Amino acid sequence: MKFKIPFNKPYKSEKALYYVMDAFARGHVSGDGIFTKKCQNLLEDRLEAKQVLLTTSCTSALEMAALLLEIKPGDEVIAPSYTFVSTASAFLLRGATIKFVDIRPDTLNIDESRIETLVTDRTKVIVPVHYAGVGCEMTRIMEIARNHGISVVEDAAQAVNSKYKGQYLGTIGQLAAYSFHETKNFICGEGGALVCNEAQFEQRAEIIREKGTNRSQFFRGEVDKYTWLEVGSSYVPSDILAAFLLAQLELIDEITDKRRYICERYASMLEPLRKIGVLQLPVVPKHCEWNYHLFYILVDSLETRSRLIDHLKSESVHSVFHYVPLHTSPVGRKLGYREGMLPITEDVSERLIRLPCYYELGLTEVNQICEHIHRFFSNEGVI
Numbered sequence: 001m002k003f004k005i006p007f008n009k010p011y012k013s014e015k016a017l018y019y020v021m022d023a024f025a026r027g028h029v030s031g032d033g034i035f036t037k038k039c040q041n042l043l044e045d046r047l048e049a050k051q052v053l054l055t056t057s058c059t060s061a062l063e064m065a066a067l068l069l070e071i072k073p074g075d076e077v078i079a080p081s082y083t084f085v086s087t088a089s090a091f092l093l094r095g096a097t098i099k100f101v102d103i104r105p106d107t108l109n110i111d112e113s114r115i116e117t118l119v120t121d122r123t124k125v126i127v128p129v130h131y132a133g134v135g136c137e138m139t140r141i142m143e144i145a146r147n148h149g150i151s152v153v154e155d156a157a158q159a160v161n162s163k164y165k166g167q168y169l170g171t172i173g174q175l176a177a178y179s180f181h182e183t184k185n186f187i188c189g190e191g192g193a194l195v196c197n198e199a200q201f202e203q204r205a206e207i208i209r210e211k212g213t214n215r216s217q218f219f220r221g222e223v224d225k226y227t228w229l230e231v232g233s234s235y236v237p238s239d240i241l242a243a244f245l246l247a248q249l250e251l252i253d254e255i256t257d258k259r260r261y262i263c264e265r266y267a268s269m270l271e272p273l274r275k276i277g278v279l280q281l282p283v284v285p286k287h288c289e290w291n292y293h294l295f296y297i298l299v300d301s302l303e304t305r306s307r308l309i310d311h312l313k314s315e316s317v318h319s320v321f322h323y324v325p326l327h328t329s330p331v332g333r334k335l336g337y338r339e340g341m342l343p344i345t346e347d348v349s350e351r352l353i354r355l356p357c358y359y360e361l362g363l364t365e366v367n368q369i370c371e372h373i374h375r376f377f378s379n380e381g382v383i
């Protein structure tokens with residue numbers, strides 16, 4: 001079905017085409033060419049990050065983090081269930097046991113007050129996911145990690161250019177992963193980055209990313225041949241993708257501003273409905289700066305959600321929901337999890353609707369979507 005207002009449109013800048021053509025003309029289309037370097041430098045400067053390495057996806061970056069931390073069978077990883085599969089699968093691939101935690105009902109982020117009860121002497125990692133680009137309570141999470149000698153890997157897939165207490169998300173934990181997938185704010189189709197915030201990881205990260213070899217050092221002339229040093233994989237993206245990405249990263253502020261107008265318009269148009277308790281809107285704590293990654297509403301029940309999605313569909317507006325909690329998915333069940341174990345996650349996952357939010361979406365369209373939502377609730381007789 002074709003919608004008048006689709007759920008997402010990938011942002012395409014014309015500059016991307018020139019950069020891609022340039023990469024092509026240079027004849028360096030494998031990884032780690034000039035555009036990869038430019039993207040990494042831009043991100044390192046802007047985010048004040050020690051080391052940023054472009055990867056083929058955020059999933060790859062999370063897998064690299066699990067390799068860097070030498071996760072092995074028997075190790076335990078604490079993560080939310082209300083997230084995308086890669087948050088957990090990157091560690092499951094190394095044989096870890098995932099301990100799912102429930103989320104906070106306000107930001108829908110990992111509930112930091114429930115983390116400590118899950119810590120055992122086998123706990124190796126906490127993986128906070130900055131849902132919608134809003135920061136988890138990192139001060140408390142880092143404190144718990146420090147007290148117990150645990151590492152923190154931020155799943156910052158959605159949080160490029162967001163801040164927590166003045167610090168960019170992705171630069172707080174020992175390691176972090178960003179996504180440049182088509183559905184995110186800054187994109188190259190499929191792509192991501194690993195952020196290393198401690199010097200101890202820098203060399204090994206390069207090696208793991210290059211199939212376990214010291215090829216990066218070889219190209220810099222630091223060694224006279226390259227060889228296999230540890231278990232790694234193929235995590236380097238093509239410079240063509242980096243060229244596409246650079247064009248977007250150079251427009252970080254412009255893209256963010258555009259998304260801000262959209263989210264602020266949604267918030268102000270829907271505020272009257274929130275005030276009378278018909279729906280809940282995203283909560284951004286005072287100490288968090290948001291990148292406006294996604295705009296969601298929470299309605300009162302699964303039934304209302306299905307009817308509202310249908311209503312919007314009948315007006316040719318595409319809205320979607322997510323996530324099926326990881327702990328009630330077929331894999332989660334196999335791991336021994338059952339419905340009822342994480343009540344807030346289960347409740348939210350049934351009531352949340354994501355509204356269209358993308359660069360090309362005009363404020364007139366946002367107004368229309370909000371009017372459709374108002375009309376829906378007035379037809380329901382609740383306003």
Ligand SMILES: *Cc1c(COP(=O)(O)O)cnc(C)c1O
Nearest residue numbers: 057058059084086157179181192
């Ligand atoms: C998008 C996303 C990922 C995966 O990103 P890819 O780049 O597609 O691998 C992982 N975690 C979260 C929270 C995401 O939103």
